[in-house]
Amino acid sequence: SAVISQKPSRDICQRGTSLTIQCQVDSQVTMMFWYRQQPGQSLTLIATANQGSEATYESGFVIDKFPISRPNLTFSTLTVSNMSPEDSSIYLCSVERTENEKLFFGSGTQLSVL
C-alpha cells in the first residue's frame, strides 16, 4: 500500500476565495490523481498530475479552475480557485503503484463553500 497524507482535512471557505490542498506520499510514485466526491455521486476524476509536465484534465475540468502542481514524485497540490457553493465536496488525492496498478487514496479534504 502507500501512506498518503492530505491536508487540510476540512475547511470552510468564503465564495470567491481559493484553497490549496496538499498531498504527500511516503515514497516515489509515477501516477498521482485528484478526484472529487460529491454526495450521491460516483468518484469523479479531475485530473492526472504528471511530474515535470502539465496536468491532464478530464472533460468538464479546466486548469484555470483547478490548477495542479507536481514538483516531484512524492508531492502534489490541487487548488480550487474562485470557489462557489457548487465546489463544496470531498477532494481526494490518489496514487497508483506501477507494479500492481492498484489505486490508493488519501483521507480526503472536506470543503464547504459559503
Place this chain on the structure above:
Amino acid sequence: QKEVEQDPGPLSVPEGAIVSLNCTYSNSAFQYFMWYRQYSRKGPELLMYTYSSGNKEDGRFTAQVDKSSKYISLFIRDSQPSDSATYLCAMRQAGANSKLTFGKGITLSVRP
C-alpha cells in the same frame, strides 16, 4: 445507461448476517475489478482486487466476478458493526493509462 451501476441503498443488517453487495457494468472491456471501503470522513480503502472472472476470498470477504453477465459481487460473512461503511465498486480496462470507473457506493450499517 451508466457504465457502472450500483444499488445506492442504504442497507441495514443485523450483526452476523451475510451481506451481498452488487454492481453491474456495461463495458465488456473491463478486466480489473475492485471493491473499496470508505469509513465516514476517510478516503476509500482498497478491500478486494480481482482480475477477470472468478472468486477471490480474504477472510470474511469474498469478491466474485461474472464477466459473462457483467456482474460483480462482494460478500461479507459474519458481518460486524465495524463493517459499517460505504462500499464502492470500481473497474478498469487493461493497459497503461486506463482509468478507474466507480459505482456511486452503497452505505452499509450493521446493527449490534
